[in-house]
Amino acid sequence: MSSHGLVGVPDAGAFLARLVRLDPGAPVRLKTSGGRVALWARLPWDVLVTREVAGDGPRDATVAARELLDVLARGGDELPPLRDAQWRWPLPTPGGETVESVSGAELSRLAAAAAGTLREVTATGLSGRSVGQRAVRDALLDHVALVVTPPPGGRPVEVSQRLVQAISRMGFLGPGDTEGPSTRVRVSGRWVGLSAPYGVAWLQAVQKLTVMPIVDHPKG
Missing domain, CATH: 3.10.150.10 (DNA Polymerase III, subunit A, domain 2)
Incomplete structure (x- = not known):
């Protein structure tokens, strides 16, 4: 064994x-x-x-x-x-680079704000209309929590609320009553990651496809 x-x-x-x-x-x-x-x-x-x-x-x-x-x-x-x-998912390619550091307190604030919004909208609705918890949750997860601007010449890096919730819910930020080391925003290929004191969360960017019409196709 x-x-x-x-x-x-x-x-x-x-x-x-x-x-x-x-x-x-x-x-x-x-x-x-x-x-x-x-x-x-x-x-x-x-x-x-x-x-x-x-x-x-x-x-x-x-x-x-x-x-x-x-x-x-x-x-x-x-x-x-x-x-x-x-196991059916690819892993991020080794290496990558750190583009910025964010304080654990700021990430905890972002995670808590999203959780509060979910509770409020689920309980009271949105503009007087009832909204399902799952719909609100998915919208919040897709929200860009913060945008990191690398040094001159670099492309802005979007950090999804999905990543913020991951490091928060998995306890990667550490005890909430202490200010620990900063969390690094990392990029590896098409992956964006948050490297926190007790673990790392990775999200693969969705490739945006452009649909073009087929001109003069025999079947229209």
């Missing part, structure tokens, strides 16, 4: 516990390199989150997050049954 190889059990447990609360059936991918295990997962709103912990686990394996959490909770060291077929 294979071992999960996780040494940083408290850190891994914190990641898995929050993940399971957001998505009880979520798979988690473990990738080991240089004495560190990167835990990867996808949140229900299409954001990839990752946290590195100490350990020497499987080179690349996907298991059920809840099953791995149960193993850690009882002090076991076995790797749960593999579920590699459940």
Whole structure:
């Protein structure tokens, strides 16, 4: 039987516990390199989150997050049954660059403001009209929370509320009553990421397609 190889059990447990609360059936991918295990997962709103912990686990394996959490909770060291077929998402390309730093307090404020708007609109409606919670939630998640302007010559980087909610809901910003290190806004290819003190969230930019009419097509 294979071992999960996780040494940083408290850190891994914190990641898995929050993940399971957001998505009880979520798979988690473990990738080991240089004495560190990167835990990867996808949140229900299409954001990839990752946290590195100490350990020497499987080179690349996907298991059920809840099953791995149960193993850690009882002090076991076995790797749960593999579920590699459940992982269907690409990972950001290694490397990338940091384009700006944002304070944890500012990101916490943005996350709290969005949560407050969701509660208010769900309870009272929008301009007197009733609006479903899911419609409001999706609109808020698609909102651009902040725009980072790189040095001269660089293109502005849009940071979606999806990323802000990811690092907030996963606890990556750390304790709310302390001002920790700043969070870095990172870019890697078509991926935009928020690298917070306790984990990283990544969102792949949607490629905008232009639909052009076919001129003189035989079928019109």
